Amino acid sequence: MPISFPTLPALSSSAPATLPALRFKRAMLWGLFLTPMAVIVGSACAWFLWALNTVTLARFAHPWLLFLLPLGGVLCALAYQRWGGRAAGGNNLILDEIRQPEQGVPLVMAPLAFITTVVSQLLGASVGREGSAVQMGGGVAGFFGRLFKLDPRQTTIMLYAGVAAGFGSVFGTPVAGALFALEVPALGQAFYVALLPALYSAVVADWVCRAWEPVLHVSHTTYLMTFGVTHQAGNTQFQASLPLLLKVVVAAVAFGLAGWLFSEGLRRFGSLMGRLCKRAWLRPAWGGLGTIALTLLLGTPNYLGLGVVSPQPGGASIVDFFTNSHYPWSWLLKIIFTVLALGSGYKGGEVTPLFFIGSGLGNALAPLLDAPTDLLASVGFMAVFAAASNTPLACTIMAVELFGSGNLVYDAVGCVVAYLVSGHTGIYLAQRVDVPKFWHAAPNALRPGERLRDYLNRSSQG
Known part of the structure; x- marks a missing residue:
């Protein structure tokens, strides 16, 4: 049966006595949903970092692997064509589902993003790792949303948390991961209802990812900074x-x-x-x-x-x-x-x-x-x-x-x-443009809630 969240009562004379208990119950339910998701995403990102480090060293040692890049790219594309389905939408699919949950984020997105990115890095494609981490987080979060039969609003919060967990743990920046998850779906507006779930998930995923370091012998990159580090506290x-x-x-x-x-x-x-x-x-x-x-x-x-x-x-x-x-x-x-x-x-x-x-x-x-x-x-x-x-x-x-x-x-x-x-x-x-960077009355001005893709296509045609 679907898991129903307790509804907060309207403020009344009896509300002060029941409100804290209901909020506590909701928090415990969200902890039940978010903790296993964050643990899985943090662990996946730890192994993902280990795999990227391993294949990067292999490519350094064997430069001839670059000549397999065209074949590897075709095989990855065929894998998405055969098994990916909607997962081929990548990060943009997650942003669409956050904004308006429909068919959900398929779980297959997580392993496909992991495997194809590792193959791309092994063979020398100039690509990053955030996309795969976010997609692993979104894929796992979407799975848990279906597992617990969450409603659309709760699914949206779960997806925010999954994005935060993936981004925060793969870079070792949990606070930025939470803020990134809230900022990226809509330009100029953040969905602060999801702030605590996103921050909790990012912190837990980061802890789990770092806990794997002694086992996998891989860690986040440290950058040498000298300017500004000698300032006194305060x-x-x-x-x-x-x-x-x-x-x-x-x-x-x-x-x-x-x-x-x-x-x-x-x-x-x-x-x-x-x-x-x-x-x-x-x-x-x-x-x-x-x-x-x-x-x-x-x-x-x-x-x-x-x-x-x-x-x-x-x-x-x-x-x-x-x-x-x-x-x-x-x-x-x-x-x-x-x-x-x-x-x-x-x-x-x-x-x-x-x-x-x-x-x-x-x-x-x-x-x-x-x-x-x-x-x-x-x-x-x-x-x-x-x-x-x-x-x-x-x-x-x-x-x-x-x-x-x-x-x-x-x-x-x-x-x-x-x-x-x-x-x-x-x-x-x-990405939706809820609040434009600049207000203007041009013929092709942004429309509230419009996707960047639609705006750019309309601008290029006009």
Whole structure:
């Protein structure tokens, strides 16, 4: 039988005596639903991180694996065609189901996202890991929603919690994971009813993921930060230098444009591939061949895979961007490689490549602006993601969780300015625009609740 939630009574003279008990009962029921989901998602993300680390090292040791990329991409596409069904919608399907639960998020999304992303990383596709983590969280959360026969509103909360658990545990940033889950479905509006379930699930999933570290011998990446870490405790650490803050604003404009370039490049290239190659399962072959050609042309494997570390000493990577070594065009090359991979159908995510693009652009701008390299790399790391995902608050908190609070003002300004500069575009085309970034009365102005996909298609036609 369906599990019914107790209904909170209307406020009356007798309500104060019963309200706490009913709230406690509801909290216990949500704990019953959320805890096993978060434990499973946290464990899945731990094994996912272990698998990504294992296949990345294998690719470093055996560069010839890159030549299997077209075949691997086709096999993954055929797997989705054979078993995926609605799961092929990926993150956009989850966002649609959060907004308006209908057929639900299929459980098959979780294993398919896990396996195909690992294959893509083994063979060198320039994709990330957030997409798979969010889809694993959404798939497991959708399963628990059906298992407990939750109603549409409760299913929505469960999906918020699943997204938070996946994102928070795969990056080791549970607070940002909860805020990301609340921010990403609708631009300009957050569903705060789900805040506590999302935060609880993200924290539990992160604990579980970290508990696997001694067993799997894998941990989250640590980034070398020197600027801002020597501030004393207390409010003094949030002070910012005006000249440096102005430089961060200038850099943030560039970060916003980079986020826009990535989002629009991915949307337009994906559309172009759809027109040029009608067979979806064949598109990854062309993307794989293009990746091989570019890698041979550049003579470096630095733009394959996640890009967190480089297979070559001193090569372009996220970790290296925080050093004083200079990489002027790595951010642009990573955009090209990632748009080519994701636009042709490889599975994974956009976020880690966006981290590469942002930190690489920050590294390139640092000597031009006479600013600390690690500061601009860290601000760019989050700001480009904020611009492309339209989640500035989550990205600001994520910067604190990853780099510390000493540069909070710079991080917040960078994320918000980049978010505004990027305009009404993004990597999640099912994202709804509830509150536009800017109010205007243009002929093709945004309509309340409209998907980004629909708005962009209408704008391009008009």
